[in-house]
Amino acid sequence: MKWIILIPADGLLAGWKIDRDNGREIRVKITIVSGSHRTGSQSVKVAEYIRDALLENRLCDEADIIDLAGNPFPLWEQDIWAGEEKWTRLLDPVRERLCSSDGFVVIAPEWHGQVPAGLKNFFLLFGRNELGHKPALIVTVSSADGGAYPVAELRMSSYKNSRICYIPEQLIIRNVESVLNGDPEKNDPEADGYFRERIGWTLGILREYALALEQVRASGATETSKFNNGM
Numbered sequence: 001m002k003w004i005i006l007i008p009a010d011g012l013l014a015g016w017k018i019d020r021d022n023g024r025e026i027r028v029k030i031t032i033v034s035g036s037h038r039t040g041s042q043s044v045k046v047a048e049y050i051r052d053a054l055l056e057n058r059l060c061d062e063a064d065i066i067d068l069a070g071n072p073f074p075l076w077e078q079d080i081w082a083g084e085e086k087w088t089r090l091l092d093p094v095r096e097r098l099c100s101s102d103g104f105v106v107i108a109p110e111w112h113g114q115v116p117a118g119l120k121n122f123f124l125l126f127g128r129n130e131l132g133h134k135p136a137l138i139v140t141v142s143s144a145d146g147g148a149y150p151v152a153e154l155r156m157s158s159y160k161n162s163r164i165c166y167i168p169e170q171l172i173i174r175n176v177e178s179v180l181n182g183d184p185e186k187n188d189p190e191a192d193g194y195f196r197e198r199i200g201w202t203l204g205i206l207r208e209y210a211l212a213l214e215q216v217r218a219s220g221a222t223e224t225s226k227f228n229n230g231m
């Protein structure tokens with residue numbers, strides 16, 4: 001007996017994609033970094049919503065959350081570059097989670113017009129080896145109508161040496177307490193509907209960048225032992 005498996009013309013089926021050039025299956029993993037130091041933060045609420053949306057809409061095969069609540073990483077120290085054991089023990093498991101990711105969502109609340117210090121520290125601890133030439137979606141969070149400053153800060157100062165590739169779309173979740181809540185009673189129906197739809201559309205774009213940039217890395221063009229830092 002012969003089995004025939006039908007694959008839709010666009011190669012997209014149930015969250016996986018066949019690379020028709022060599023027939024291998026590409027799995028997509030997206031890691032979400034929740035940049036608030038606060039426990040039970042609005043950022044982590046948004047992170048969990050995004051994780052569920054990614055998985056339910058089959059935009060990736062695996063979605064991970066790295067939550068910076070409670071400051072799990074001490075401030076950067078010189079010993080990291082010496083490969084000191086206390087640091088490798090802490091950082092290696094996280095490095096692995098980041099290296100195995102194809103794209104990122106970076107969530108930053110606006111704190112006094114800035115990105116929280118723990119998130120900036122994250123970009124000192126992890127860099128080109130984990131994040132380089134991978135797409136990332138910036139999502140900022142404000143309890144009022146802020147959220148633009150952390151977008152500008154991340155776009156200006158966190159990509160140079162890490163070579164993380166922020167996609168042109170971004171999400172600014174204003175009045176965050178009144179959207180994306182599990183309890184519909186807590187949501188402003190108009191704003192909530194808008195953000196849910198916009199998040200879904202934007203995550204679809206992130207997925208396509210994740211698939212596209214995998215080819216950029218696989219080409220070998222980004223590899224260098226000479227130009228380790230951006231200009």
Ligand SMILES: Cc1cc2nc3c(=O)[nH]c(=O)nc-3n(C[C@H](O)[C@H](O)[C@H](O)COP(=O)(O)O)c2cc1C
Nearest residue numbers: 036038041042043109110111112113141142143146
């Ligand atoms: C230290 C601190 C500073 C803040 N500064 C701002 C600000 O400059 N602009 C703004 O829109 N919201 C500001 N907020 C309110 C945050 O936008 C709001 O608390 C948001 O939900 C924080 O996200 P989180 O719960 O993920 O930490 C600030 C909150 C904190 C804790």
